[in-house]
Amino acid sequence: DQQVKQNSPSLSVQEGRISILNCDYTNSMFDYFLWYKKYPAEGPTFLISISSIKDKNEDGRFTVFLNKSAKHLSLHIVPSQPGDSAVYFCAASDRGSTLGRLYFGRGTQLTVWP
């Protein structure tokens, strides 16, 4: 059963515009959320994270928003650049679980076109 869901397999955005990637989760025990970026034939690289005690975390062009009541988080990329084209994975961990035990969504392929 998928506990972390990314319902949009792909997203296409023009360069300079905002990209919004969405993620939903079902486990109310999740208390830490991460976004990873992955290029083809490479391992995922950590992008940004947020703890459940916050509702927003910002790092440069990347902002993650968390809505605990809706069990929903989103990643905003502003402005989008062609180099942002990659697969983005949402991941979550719960407070009772082993360190490093993350639950991943299926990913969203972001394409940023000039």
Place this chain on the structure above:
Amino acid sequence: DGGITQSPKYLFRKEGQNVTLSCEQNLNHDAMYWYRQDPGQGLRLIYYSQIVNDFQKGDIAEGYSVSREKKESFPLTVTSAQKNPTAFYLCASILVSSGANVLTFGAGSRLTVL
């Protein structure tokens, strides 16, 4: 440069053969993990090890085996018992004392069963 090295990058196997995927890290991380990625799927945890000579099964451990004889190394053996071994395999690690639940990934190994 510190990082995680996975080898081989590409591997082909005939049905019924065991294969071992190598994972070496020079990050001085304590815990190491093996995740599997299938097309259109999120990453799923196979095995993990938090200290030398100790490891635990993840969600999809059947048909796999691991060892942790050294802190730096965590090889994964895909046995003939694994029914659908064709996948992209990712090794990851964490520095436990950091307290941050952020995995660092290697570049991955793609296994194809012929």
